[in-house]
Amino acid sequence: MTSHDERRAFWEGRLGTDWTETGVGYRALGRPFNEWMYRVRREVFLREAGALDLDRARARVLDIGSGTGFYVRAWRDLGVGSITGCDLTEAAVERLRPRFPDVRFERLDIADPGDALPEAAFDAASCMDVLFHITDDDRYTAALESVARAVRPGGYFVLSENFLHRPAERGANQVNRTISWITGRLARAGFDVLRRAPMLVLMNAQVDAGPVWRKVWGGALRAATLTEPTGWLAGAALHPLERRLVRARRESPSTEIMVCRRR
Template identity: 80%
Template structure:
C-alpha cells in the first residue's frame, strides 16, 4: 500500500512534468487520445450537472483535485457564481493560481483537510477521478466524510468512480472498489444517491468487464495509440460512438459519474 507521502510525491512529480490531460488522465494512451476522451467527460459533466434543479449563477462550488483546472472550466461554463479549487500537490496549485488569478486555490488532502475550509457551506463539491487514487480504505472513508462536512444540507456531491460489480481491484496508485462498499460510505456520511450513469464506456480501461474483453480491448487501445497521430485518429473515430453510448447506456464497464445529495 502506498503511503500518503509517496502518493503525494508521485503526483507532484507527474504534474510538475506534465500539466495536461495526459498528466491527469490515462497516460499510456497519449495526449491526443486523452484530449478526445476529455471532450466526452466535459459533455457528460455539463449535461448531468446542468440538469440539476440548481441556479448555478447563485451557487458556491468547490472542486477537489483540480489538477489542470479542467472541471474548474466546466463549472465556469455552467456559470457558477463562486468557484474554489484545491489539489493535493503544490505543482498543480501554483499553476492553477497563475491560470485562474481571480479564483481561490488551496493545497488540500481531502482525507485530512484540517481547517482549510472551516465553516464552509458549499452548494456543490466536485471530486472527479480522485477517490480511486486513495488506496487506503480508511482514508477513502475519511475523504467522503470530509466532503460531507463541506456540503450544505441539500447541496450536491458530484464525483466519478469505477463502481465495480465484482471484488475490489488493488494497485499501487489506484484501487477500484465495489459499488456497494462505496454507497455504504456515502450513506453513512449523510448522502443520498440521486444519479449514476456512464462517464465513459469504451475510451478507458474496462475495469468492470470480463477478463477476456478487458485484456483484448486494452490491447486494442494501446496499439491504436502507440503514436500521437494514430492516437488522434483513434480518438476521433471513437468520439461520436462514445457520445452515443454515454447517453444511451445506464451501466458502464469503466468510469461512471455519480451525483449525491446531502441530507
Template identity: 70%
Template sequence: MTRIDEKAFWERRLAADWTESGVGYHALGRQFNAWVYRVRREVFLREASSLALGATSRVLDVGSGTGVYVRCWKQLGIGDVVGSDLTDAAVERLRERHPDVKFVRADVSRAQDELPAASFDAVSCMDVLFHITDDDRYLAAVQNLARVLRPGGYAVLSENFLHRGPEYTEHQVNRTMPWIVSALEDAGLRVERRVPMLYLMNAQVDAPPIWRKLWGGALRAATLTPPTGWLAGAALFPIERRLVIRADESPTTEMMICRRT
C-alpha cells in the same frame, strides 16, 4: 500492499505533464486523452446543468488537476468556484491560469481549515477517489466531502463502481459499488443517480478478464504515436458520445450525483 507517498507521486507526474495525459490515462498519450476529456466534459455539463445551482451558488472542485471541471462550473454560470488540489505543481499553475478563482492546496482525506464545514452548495470530486489507495483515508475523504456541503448540497463524483471484487494496485483501487454506496450513505450522502462517464475510451475495469486484456491491448496499440492516438480518439469519439447517453451503466468510469441529507 506497500503504502506509497501519493502526494510525491502526483507532484512528480503533474510537474512533468500538466496536460490531459497527466491527469488521465497516461499510457494512451495526450492526443487520445484530449478526445476522452471532450466526452467527460459533455457528460459533466449535461448532468451538472440539471442541478439547482446558479450565479449565487458556491462550488468546490476537489482534485482540480488542470482545471477541467473548474472551467465547467464557470461555464455553467456558477458565481463562486473554489478549486483544490493535493499538489503544489497543480495549484501554482491553476492560480496563474485562473486568477479569478481561489485555489488551495488540500488533502481531501484530512480535515482542512481551508475547507470549512457547510460552506458550499456543491462539491465535485472527479477521478480522485479511486486514487486514494488506503481504505480508511478513502472513508475520511468521503466524510470531508459531506462535511463541506450545506444541507441539501450536491456531491458530484466519478468512480469505478465494480460489480465484481475489489482490485488493489499501487496507484489505484477499484472498489465495489456496495462498498462505495455504503461509505457515501454513512457520510450522509444520498445517491440520486449514476450515469456512464465513459464506455470504450478507458480501461474496462468492470468487464470480463478476456475483454479487459483485449481492449486494453487494442487501445495501447492504437495510441503508440501521437498521430495514431489522435485518429483513434477521433474515430471513437462519436461512438462514445452515443454510448454514454444510451447506456444505463458502463464497464468503466461512471459519474454519480449525491445529495447531503
C-alpha cells in the same frame, strides 16, 4: 498500499512534468487520445452538473483534485458564481492560480483538510477521477466525511469512480472498489445517491468487464495509441460512438459519474 507521503510525491512528480490531460488522465494512451476522451467527459459533466437544482449565479462550488482545472472551467462555463478549487499538489496549485485568477485554490489533502474548508459552505462539490487514487480505505472514508462537512444539507456531490460489480482490484496508486462498498461509505457520510450514468464506455480501461474483454480491448487501445497520429485518429474515430454510448447506456464497464445529495 501507498502511504500519504508516497501518493503526494507520485502526483507532484507526475503533474510537475506533465500538466496536461495526459498527466491527469490515462497516460499510456497519449495526449491526443486523452484530449478526445476529455471531450466526452466534459459533455457528460456539463449535462449532469447542469441538471442540478442550483441558482448557479449565486452557487458556491468546491472542486476537489482540480489538477489542470478542467472541471473548474466546466463549472465556470455553467455560470457558477463562486468556485473554490483544491489539490493535493503544489505542482497543480501554483499553476492553477494564474490560470484562474478569479478562483481560490488551496493545497490540501481532502482526507485531512484541517480547517481549510469551512463547514457547510458549499452548495455543490465535484471530485472527478480522484477518489480511486486514495488507496487506504480509512482515508477514502475520511475524504467522503470531509466533503460531507463542506457541503451544506441539501447540497450536491458529483463524483466519478469505477463502481465495480466484481471484486475490488488494488494497485499501488489506484484501487477500484465495489459499488456496494462506495455507496455504503457515501451513506455513512450523509449522502443519498440520486443517479449514476456512464462517463466513458469504450475510451477507457474496461475495469468492470470480464477478464478476456478487459485484456483484448486494453491491448487494442494501447496498440492504436502507440504514436500521437494514430492516437488522434483512434480518438476521432471513437468519439462520435462514445458520445452516443454515454447517452444511451445506463451502466458502463468503465468510469461512471454519480450525483448525490447531502442529507
